[in-house]
Amino acid sequence: MSQIHAKSPKHCAKQGLAVVKFKLNKKLFYSLSTFLLSISALIFLVWFILHPTKPQFALKEADINQLNLSGSHLLNSSIQITLLSNNPNKKVGIYYDNLQIYASYKGQQITLDTSLPPFYQGHEESNLLSASLVGNALPVSPSFGYEVARDQTAGNLAVSLKANGRLRWRVGTWVSGRYRFNVNCVAIMPFGPSLPTGPLSTKQGTMCSTTL
Incomplete structure (x- = not known):
């Protein structure tokens, strides 16, 4: 069954x-x-x-007030710079969440990182950014003094001014994630036998390269 x-x-x-x-x-x-x-x-x-087009930076002014060796490889430096930051976008704003600037010479960092406060840059807006870059007893290579003396003989001193940080794009009310960017500027200053100790200055505006 x-x-x-x-x-x-x-x-x-x-x-x-x-x-x-x-x-x-x-x-x-x-x-x-x-x-x-x-x-x-x-x-x-x-x-x-x-x-969005990446932001543009230009070096407006740079003044080296101090660049002295203490001993054979410890450097004391003081540099004042002014950068022009420009947002070329017509419909995109930029939040700069983090921006740090420092100076280097012959591939060696000669100041500590200086942080600028965060700021927002509107459409096609420009801002002047000023920073004091300082280094106290920073270790440099033994050839540093020789390189400076050689540039003095040549009559020009070239210093790289670098910035790096993170930014966000704003389109209307939408805000993107953070993107890292790097800026590199070169300041070329007259530096001859008649200018042994400075201050060294340049007021010739030069464009900087920006990578994103």
């Missing part, structure tokens, strides 16, 4: 609820996925259309 297995009404009700719940969860998942994809596509479309 064969056995007949019958499901109770209670069991059927539970199974029906499970199926309904699964369908609702599946529908909710697809709806949420569609919504997120639409938002991502919209952000990408806005980004593609606007395509």
